[in-house]
Amino acid sequence: MTSLADAAEVVLALPDLYGRLQGTRLAGDFFRDQVLDGGYGACDYLLSADVEMRAAAGYRGDYGDFVLRPDPSTVRPLPWREDTVLVLADAVNVSGALVPVAPRQVLRTQLERLAERGLTAKVGTELEFLVFSESYREAFTTGYRDLRTASRYNSDYALTGLGELDDLVGALLRGMAGAGLRIESARGEVHPGQYEIVFRYGEAMAACDGHVFYKSGAKQIAERAGRSITFMPKFDSGEGNSCHVHFSLWSGDRPVFDEHFLAGVLACAPAFTVLGAPTINAFKRLSPDAFAPTAAAWGTDDRTRAVRVIGAGPSRRFEHRIAGGDANPYLVVAGIVAAGLYGLERELPLPPPGGDGEPLPRTLEAAAAAWRGSAVAREAFGDEVVEHLASAADAELTAFAAVTTDWERQRGFERL
Incomplete structure (x- = not known):
């Protein structure tokens, strides 16, 4: 090696x-x-x-x-x-x-705040992606239209009939194992051509480092195989790509499940949504009946909620389900830590499971405004970081506003 x-x-x-x-x-x-x-x-x-x-x-x-x-x-x-x-x-x-605005430093600052309380965070990520038969160059040439997914039907948990998925996923798993990443599992998902690779949990910064390494490497491996993959949250009207984050607190070598911490994560979720949904496309995934949350609610082993509490005893943890495949893991985890600390510091009560919860922003514009106006965010991250990340959302909105979409042409070319 x-x-x-x-x-x-x-x-x-x-x-x-x-x-x-x-x-x-x-x-x-x-x-x-x-x-x-x-x-x-x-x-x-x-x-x-x-x-x-x-x-x-x-x-x-x-x-x-x-x-x-x-x-x-x-x-x-x-x-x-x-x-x-x-x-x-x-x-x-x-x-x-x-x-201070570098993503690794944003996370490092929040982990240092957590360490002041004698706590550390451990994280494991699940990242979904779609595999296409076309290469990236071929996909670009078609304007990313009429692409063929590498399997023809729902392959959720399937072990056969995965078409071109098997060879590429095998290459991904071998490549990541050869790079020293600790993989827990890999399986087909609901959208045709969709797959998910789950990494074993570890120290928060190292887990995020591994996540970005994997995402970059997966695209390189796919390109070498003459295929293309996308992590974008909503490629079409089918199921989207998520980035679920499994999170646990630790005191020394002992896991800690703190309800005040989880209450803070829920309380801040609407204002912090932009950290896990940084693009316009991300909000097309956050819709009802799409296994993606629309409100800051939690449940026990409930995949319809923003936070899913799972495990028992030492393995009890929560799964944060807001972020899409385009999210920056450093910022998502930094947001979880900052929000959880807010709950700890104020001893916020955990609401009952299964409630409606405060709605999450439905658009990037609303999410950026909520983030920019959050006193909790400004206290935890500082004005420079808050404004920098909000400005990134502004730039995305400005770029999109200048584009005439196919939907507009189809709707208005002849009939208006």
Whole structure:
């Protein structure tokens, strides 16, 4: 297995606002000689770029550099690239301080607040995706229309009849295992061509690091196989792609289930929705009768609620079900921690299970307004982070407002 000590190539990567990995490829000897201890420069707009890599999110910089400081604890081999490893980086500004709006730092700040109470968080993520027979280039050429899913019908829990899914999913599992990710399970889902891979739980930051590594690697493996996959929350009118987060509190080596913490998660869910639903498309998934929540309610082993409490005794935990496949895991988990701490600090009572709960925002515009207006968010994250993330939503809304959609043409071309 290739290690940092002998890699011919090192990919230095920074998770951006959407949880995508941005960075550069470096010669292994150059990385070891100069970058491992000294860092490497990258344009500071990377933490303000929108989906199409245009400076957005309230960017007011001059396109200068910040420093990507490698985190050696994140090194993983890339089994699908010969003699190559990937290492995640933290963004450091010219004064040597960590950039507060960088997603890893946003999460780190909340985990430090949790640690002040003698608590840690453990997380496991479930990420759904759709597999298509076409390559990414072929999908692009068609405008992402009339694509063929890699299975023809509902393959929920199916072990046969998965068509082209089997080969690609096998390659994904082997690739991730070779990179050292701990996989718990993999199974078909409801939408034709849909699959879910579940990772074993671990320390919160490491779990999020593994999540973004997997998401990036899965696309590379699919591309090499001549296929395409998408994590977008709602590709069509069928079932969407979610990012469920299993969360547990720990005091030392002992798990803790705290009702005040869960009450805080529910109380803040409407204002914090934008952390798990950062795009316009995400809100098409958050609709009734879609196994996606529409209100801040909880239940015991209830997949129709925003929070599903599962397990018993030491394994008791909750599953946060709001986030879609496009969510940034660092921000989702940071929001869970900040909201839970709010509940702990104020000893909020946990409402009864199965209630209606406060409705979640139905649009990105409403979610951004709720986030921007949240006193809890500003106290927990600070004004800079709140405004930065709200501005990212603003940029998404502005971009969409400038586009004439197929729906508008079909509705209005002849009949209006």
